[in-house]
Amino acid sequence: MTTTHDSDSDTVWVEREALIDRIPRWVAMLGLAIVVIVIWDLVTARTGWVSPIILPSPGETLADLIFVGKNLLSGGYMLEALWTTTRTVFWAFLIAGVIGFSLGLLVGETKFGERAVMPYLVAIDTMPKVAFAPLFIAWLGFDIASKVALAAFIATFPIIVSTAAGLYAASENERMLFKSMGANRWQTLFRLKLPTGLPHIFTGLKIAAVGVMAGAITGEFLGGGKGFGALIRQSASTMDTPRVFALILYLSLLGLALFFAVAWLQKRLVFWNKVGQPGGVG
Amino acid sequence: MTMAEPRPLTAITAAPVRPVYQISRLSKTYGRNLLTALTNVNLTLHQGEFVSVVGSSGCGKSTLLKIMSGLLPPTTGRVVLEGRPVTGPRDDIGMMFQQATLLPWKTTVENIVLPIEIRQGRGAARAAIPRAIELLKLVGLGDFTNVYPGELSGGMAQRASICRMLISNPAVLLLDEPFSALDELTRDFMNMELQRICMEQKSTAFLVTHSLAEAVILSDRILVMKPRPGRIVEEITIDLPRPRTLEMINTPRFGEIVAHIRDLLGKEAFQ
Numbered sequence: 123m124t125t126t127h128d129s130d131s132d133t134v135w136v137e138r139e140a141l142i143d144r145i146p147r148w149v150a151m152l153g154l155a156i157v158v159i160v161i162w163d164l165v166t167a168r169t170g171w172v173s174p175i176i177l178p179s180p181g182e183t184l185a186d187l188i189f190v191g192k193n194l195l196s197g198g199y200m201l202e203a204l205w206t207t208t209r210t211v212f213w214a215f216l217i218a219g220v221i222g223f224s225l226g227l228l229v230g231e232t233k234f235g236e237r238a239v240m241p242y243l244v245a246i247d248t249m250p251k252v253a254f255a256p257l258f259i260a261w262l263g264f265d266i267a268s269k270v271a272l273a274a275f276i277a278t279f280p281i282i283v284s285t286a287a288g289l290y291a292a293s294e295n296e297r298m299l300f301k302s303m304g305a306n307r308w309q310t311l312f313r314l315k316l317p318t319g320l321p322h323i324f325t326g327l328k329i330a331a332v333g334v335m336a337g338a339i340t341g342e343f344l345g346g347g348k349g350f351g352a353l354i355r356q357s358a359s360t361m362d363t364p365r366v367f368a369l370i371l372y373l374s375l376l377g378l379a380l381f382f383a384v385a386w387l388q389k390r391l392v393f394w395n396k397v398g399q400p401g402g403v404g
Numbered sequence: 405m406t407m408a409e410p411r412p413l414t415a416i417t418a419a420p421v422r423p424v425y426q427i428s429r430l431s432k433t434y435g436r437n438l439l440t441a442l443t444n445v446n447l448t449l450h451q452g453e454f455v456s457v458v459g460s461s462g463c464g465k466s467t468l469l470k471i472m473s474g475l476l477p478p479t480t481g482r483v484v485l486e487g488r489p490v491t492g493p494r495d496d497i498g499m500m501f502q503q504a505t506l507l508p509w510k511t512t513v514e515n516i517v518l519p520i521e522i523r524q525g526r527g528a529a530r531a532a533i534p535r536a537i538e539l540l541k542l543v544g545l546g547d548f549t550n551v552y553p554g555e556l557s558g559g560m561a562q563r564a565s566i567c568r569m570l571i572s573n574p575a576v577l578l579l580d581e582p583f584s585a586l587d588e589l590t591r592d593f594m595n596m597e598l599q600r601i602c603m604e605q606k607s608t609a610f611l612v613t614h615s616l617a618e619a620v621i622l623s624d625r626i627l628v629m630k631p632r633p634g635r636i637v638e639e640i641t642i643d644l645p646r647p648r649t650l651e652m653i654n655t656p657r658f659g660e661i662v663a664h665i666r667d668l669l670g671k672e673a674f675q
Contacts, residue, residue, distance in 0.1 A: 394508040
């Protein structure tokens with residue numbers, strides 16, 4: 123005989139997520155950090171398996187973090203170095219933004235740009251851009267200008283590509299709508315193509331934010347000067363590994379700040395992208 | 405049903421019938437190998453008349469609509485709206501597409517006045533907002549004027565795009581499968597809404613559709629098109645009384661008309 127059921131009872135059941143997917147975000151983040159630090163401590167300070175010159179213990183790194191932090195807060199030479207790098211990154215990002223956006227418009231909006239300019243840009247983009255560093259130093263000297271140039275050079279290309287791609291993002295329907303309303307080229311560009319392309323453009327800006335950091339630090343490695351990159355290289359040359367770690371961590375704050383500034387701007391400007399849009403345009 | 409003969413349009417308007425849109429000897433060929441999309445199309449839309457064109461994919465009905473809307477130049481022939489030749493997009497042509505295509509960064513009412521903004525500038529667009537709100541009330545979206553399109557359902561978005569089409573008081577409405585992306589129940593409802601709006605506004609409308617039932621329920625006349633080359637093969641006058649209701653779909657007369665059109669199209673499809 124088969125099992126009988128109470129005919130009125132609900133057949134309620136719950137879909138269970140795997141244990142690893144049920145850990146809350148902050149517990150997961152903190153837990154992972156603790157595990158990594160414990161293992162790190164184990165292989166360095168506790169057992170001495172790894173030499174401090176290769177990997178300093180968490181304690182040593184923390185001590186240096188505090189030392190560098192004090193220097194930064196007291197306005198010491200490290201703050202000056204950080205400020206130099208910040209200025210480099212700021213100017214490079216601005217220049218890359220203006221040039222990248224302009225070239226992106228040229229390539230994405232005009233047939234001439236697409237036919238004549240784009241092939242050359244693709245060709246230059248495939249080159250390892252860091253290789254241009256000695257040229258920039260030769261042209262612009264060991265001051266901040268050569269670093270700005272290298273960082274901007276690296277960051278320009280993602281902005282060009284994303285701007286051009288953004289201009290293609292408007293759908294055939296939207297273009298037809300604007301055409302049927304008698305919109306001219308500028309109206310279609312500024313009231314349809316650019317707003318539609320904003321999410322793409324911001325993706326490019328975020329990639330550029332990462333590129334500009336890499337460019338600035340590489341420039342400072344190779345061209346000396348007063349920036350944070352030079353500081354890191356000095357510490358590395360004296361085998362002061364804990365200091366290198368501490369400096370990199372503080373440097374990452376600069377990169378994060380730039381990245382989140384772009385993300386914040388995107389949230390403000392592309393406010394419509396967060397809501398689903400069944401009736402709107404894709 | 406009768407073959408292409410002039411008929412009184414008493415169902416919609418008692419005024420003398422005035423031609424609004426006239427097309428004669430229209431043809432369109434594409435590309436180097438001169439693919440003929442349309443050949444010898446003659447068509448007149450009268451004031452207050454609702455005309456549909458049905459046909460299988462590739463019969464040239466979309467091409468016809470694009471030429472009528474001034475989005476595409478004809479190869480030969482004459483296209484005249486309100487006495488003036490159509491040589492490009494015009495503000496007295498209202499268009500509606502398969503997709504509502506509302507701009508997501510503009511509120512519903514800002515989307516409605518977009519055609520005014522493009523043609524006459526932002527000042528004129530602001531001045532048109534009261535009328536846009538009136539139109540939104542007409543389609544039952546009075547409570548949604550200031551929301552963004554992301555919060556509208558598919559049917560609501562299409563109703564908003566009806567308002568955008570009506571905002572510049574067009575002489576003719578060109579409808580390119582406007583509800584084919586909606587589910588069937590919403591589509592029926594929207595068709596009845598469209599009829600009501602067209603009757604209230606005394607609109608002259610031209611609809612391109614795949615759906616025979618939709619064409620029959622909405623139209624005073626149906627043009628049946630066949631492909632290779634695209635041409636109008638038959639003109640059918642729909643003598644069902646107005647206003648049409650969804651119940652009419654179940655009447656024998658309705659069924660007869662649909663069957664007749666299907667028969668016309670079917671013969672071609674398997675040739």
